[in-house]
Amino acid sequence: MCKRGSVIEANVVDTIFPNKGLVYVDGKKIIVHGAIEGQKLRIQIVKKRRDRIEAKILEVLERSPLEQEPACRQFGLCGGCTYLHIPYESQLEIKASQVLKLLQDAAIKGFDFLGIEPSPKESAYRNKMEYTFGHGGDGLLELGLHRKRMRYEISPVTGCQLVDEDFLCILDSVLGYFREVGIPFYHKKSHQGVLRNLVIRKAGTTNEILVNLITTSQQELTLTDLSERLQQLHLTGHLKGFLHTINDGKADTIQADSIRVIWGDDHITERILGLTFQISAFSFFQTNSYGAEKLFSLVRDFASPRPDVVFDLYCGTGTIAQIISPLADQVIGIEIVPEAIEAAQENARINNLDNCRFIAGDVLTELDALHHQPDLIILDPPRGGIHPKALDKVISIDAPYLIYVSCQPVSLAKDLKVLAASGYTATRVKCVDMFPHTPHIETVVQLQL
Numbered sequence: 001m002c003k004r005g006s007v008i009e010a011n012v013v014d015t016i017f018p019n020k021g022l023v024y025v026d027g028k029k030i031i032v033h034g035a036i037e038g039q040k041l042r043i044q045i046v047k048k049r050r051d052r053i054e055a056k057i058l059e060v061l062e063r064s065p066l067e068q069e070p071a072c073r074q075f076g077l078c079g080g081c082t083y084l085h086i087p088y089e090s091q092l093e094i095k096a097s098q099v100l101k102l103l104q105d106a107a108i109k110g111f112d113f114l115g116i117e118p119s120p121k122e123s124a125y126r127n128k129m130e131y132t133f134g135h136g137g138d139g140l141l142e143l144g145l146h147r148k149r150m151r152y153e154i155s156p157v158t159g160c161q162l163v164d165e166d167f168l169c170i171l172d173s174v175l176g177y178f179r180e181v182g183i184p185f186y187h188k189k190s191h192q193g194v195l196r197n198l199v200i201r202k203a204g205t206t207n208e209i210l211v212n213l214i215t216t217s218q219q220e221l222t223l224t225d226l227s228e229r230l231q232q233l234h235l236t237g238h239l240k241g242f243l244h245t246i247n248d249g250k251a252d253t254i255q256a257d258s259i260r261v262i263w264g265d266d267h268i269t270e271r272i273l274g275l276t277f278q279i280s281a282f283s284f285f286q287t288n289s290y291g292a293e294k295l296f297s298l299v300r301d302f303a304s305p306r307p308d309v310v311f312d313l314y315c316g317t318g319t320i321a322q323i324i325s326p327l328a329d330q331v332i333g334i335e336i337v338p339e340a341i342e343a344a345q346e347n348a349r350i351n352n353l354d355n356c357r358f359i360a361g362d363v364l365t366e367l368d369a370l371h372h373q374p375d376l377i378i379l380d381p382p383r384g385g386i387h388p389k390a391l392d393k394v395i396s397i398d399a400p401y402l403i404y405v406s407c408q409p410v411s412l413a414k415d416l417k418v419l420a421a422s423g424y425t426a427t428r429v430k431c432v433d434m435f436p437h438t439p440h441i442e443t444v445v446q447l448q449l
Contacts, residue, residue: 002028004048009061012039017098017409019082019439023055030055034082037094038064066090071123071161078145078155080162081437088436092116095441096431099409103429106413108420111445114430117298120290122436124164127204127270127289130254131157131171133178133185133195141185143175143198152188161437166235167200170211173233174198177226186216188252194219196247197254201268201279204289207237208268212281214245214254227263241265243281256282272296275322275351283343284316291434295405295442296323298430299378302403302446303327307375313363313394314381318344318356320405324378325353332374333358334366364390367397376401385411388418395422402447409443416445424449 002008002025010023012035021035023043030053032043040062043055070076070084083091096116103111119125134154136142142154160168178195186193197214211230215221227242241264246257259266259281267280272293279285286292299320303310308329312321315333317340325331325348333356335341341360348356359366364387377399379386385408386394394402395418402424406412416426428446435441 002026002030002045002048002053004045006045007042007058008045008055009040009042012037012041012064015094015098017095017102017439017441028053032057036064036066036086038066072159074155074157074159077147078157079148080145080157080160082439084161084437088118088122091436092118092433095433095439099429099431099441099443102409102413103416103426106417108413108416108426111426111429114428116431116433116441117294119288119433119436120294121288123161125204125288125291125436126162126167127285128199128201128287129163129167131198131200133197135185141175141179141195143171143178163200164202164236166202166209166237169233169235170200170209170230171198173229174211174213174226177229183219183221191250192218194221199254199281201281202237203268203270203279205271206269208240209235209237210241210243210265210268210279210281211239212243212245212259214247216248217246217257223262231263239264240268245281254282272319273300273323275347277317277319277322277347278343278350280343282339284340285319286434288434291432292319295432295434295444296320298432298444299403299405300324300327302428302444303376303378303401307401309372309374309376311367311370311372311374311377311397311399313367313377313379313390314386315344315358315378316340316380318347318358320378320380321356321358322348322351322353325356328376329355330372331356332370332372334361334363336360336362362390363387364393367393373397374399376403378403378405379415380405381411381415383408383411385415391415391418395419395424398449400449402449404445404447406443406445407440409441412443412445416447419447 012021014022021032032055042059047054144157147153147155184193185195199212201210242262244260267278270277310328310331312333315335321331321333338360341358344358424447432442
């Protein structure tokens with residue numbers, strides 16, 4: 001019954017992170033990608049290992065009582081909003097229960113669970129979108145998001161619920177222009193073509209907009225007409241700059257071989273909790289501006305009692321370090337990306353914060369060079385969590401308090417298990433929903449030695 005390739009009808013009885021349903025057949029647990037509790041499905045076994053069986057959905061036989069009509073006609077075609085057909089309150093309940101289950105399975109005990117903080121905006125909350133040029137089903141030049149489970153086809157984003165109308169207005173203008181002038185898109189297979197991506201950033205707190213066109217260098221482009229077209233658009237925000245980035249790399253990632261300012265400035269500005277942050281084309285910043293205020297406020301609330309010395313590890317552009325700085329005598333941030341540290345230093349200068357110091361380097365090695373004893377260490381690692389050697393190094397410092405900010409609850413549970421074995425106790429846990437209509441969730445944990 002559970003052989004690879006077998007087709008089965010089954011009911012989904014639970015969900016686990018991220019966006020996976022559980023069914024049981026002959027007492028065996030099967031993980032079904034994209035399934036929702038309460039659905040009846042026809043599924044096919046695609047992977048079978050000794051300890052794990054996975055299946056894909058062939059057909060939804062009965063919808064879940066949780067499901068509703070999605071507000072976007074591209075739902076199911078692009079991979080942007082996997083939870084758009086679930087009421088927002090139910091999304092929050094699903095995410096909170098998944099985080100709790102992961103922590104319970106890791107034997108993390110004794111903490112106060114403070115629930116989940118909803119996003120201040122349920123739709124049009126993103127301040128950044130990366131769109132890709134390609135072809136749609138009709139073969140025309142298209143600009144949008146990758147079709148679900150298809151590497152080369154692009155889905156249009158008309159009516160997208162993740163962004164406001166300014167994003168869609170700019171996208172339509174850019175797409176219309178390049179259809180008119182006949183510039184070819186970059187083919188990932190042949191590595192031939194010009195148009196690769198369009199990245200739009202719109203600051204949630206200032207409404208400033210930065211447009212970045214990413215192309216190869218295979219054809220020289222004159223972008224004066226497009227720039228004028230963008231400047232004449234009727235937007236609710238205001239265009240701050242238009243950039244042209246050259247990317248000749250073969251990988252399907254956005255990088256910059258060179259950046260040219262076609263018009264305006266090379267950055268936008270966000271104002272969060274009384275501080276100003278300049279955001280350039282490739283700066284990391286939380287993609288939900290008002291959700292970021294909730295997240296950073298929570299971190300600040302968890303940073304008690306008042307610390308003298310704070311280490312902010314994996315600090316990125318130093319946002320959390322600067323939010324925390326009024327509470328502390330000294331904050332030291334460490335980040336491996338030099339450009340992020342440069343941005344952190346510049347933002348600290350803009351905000352007149354003289355108690356923040358930022359270091360470019362690997363957490364594992366840079367901690368050895370510090371001769372301060374922190375009262376608090378803030379950990380905000382990438383999705384994979386903290387490298388085991390770096391985590392051992394953090395533990396050896398014996399800071400009385402830790403705050404762990406996680407965008408990946410699976411990695412969080414793994415690292416908390418190590419911290420618990422080393423004497424740290426999780427005291428408070430709260431989730432913050434930064435990504436409505438998706439399975440992603442931020443979690444903040446306060447720990448005490």
